Amino acid sequence: MTPTFSTSPRTDAFFAGAAAAKIRACEQDLVDDARRYPDLFPDKPFATVYGEVAKTMVFSAPWCAPDDLAITCRTILWIFALDWLVDHVAESRRDVADLTAECLAVRAGRPPGSSLARMLFDIREDLRAEPMFAQLGRLWDEELTKMIDAMSREWDWKRSFRGATPSAVRPTLEEYLANSANFGCTFTNVTFWISSGDPEAAASIEELRPASDTAQRALRLVNDLASSEREKTWGDINVFALGLDRAQVVERIARVRRTFEDALLSLDRSSPVQADFLRRQLEYSVTYYSDGADYWYAD
16 A cells, blocks of 8 residues: 655655654553563564554554553553463363453453453552543543453354354354453543543543444454455454355445444534544555555464
């Protein structure tokens, strides 16, 4: 894809340099934070994740300083750790249940045991210090639960596909898209809205949340397009396992994106900064995945 530049090389260079500096600062913060939970982040497959997460947030919210993005970046990194443990380390349904139960206990403030739960606990404690947590903390807990339930459900689907038995649980496309919370986009966004301290976000949350869910469905499909070969190697499932071809997936992405743009029409008036955030998040990720990039170090 050919990049688009402004008519001012000096302006382009300024913003590129500013973005690069922010990305480096966010990446270093993630590397430092990961050292606090060393067993969570082996170099393979996490070596490339820190920088890719930093890029996502800097380009989605370029008006924010690195400190303003720190909690959200750490949340995304935690989601990657959870996803890896559920999809590739857990060997049984009991393993998945134990992992997720300990994370869900964090909502009640219970002392964490594993590094995974401890990192989540630390993130939630930092969010609790933010003024917006009083208004949006309940939604954060709800989105955490939705994401964990969705990851567990996908684990069941994956095992059913591997078994290939007549009783295998195979989702429809609508069920698959309804499970897109496993992608963690809306959970991440609620974290951002709490930490950003934007009162317009809190006031518009009933519109922002479903708009984020729509973007999440589009991103689920875009990710599937880009990562289908890796996921075959890793034994994951994606939308192609449901029998769709590439043209059908591309057409469905276009439909979801039209729904997303419709949802942003009122948000452009009530919460323009956060509407811009959602739009940038989706456009960045669509371009990122369309160019064949990947967060994971998969060699």
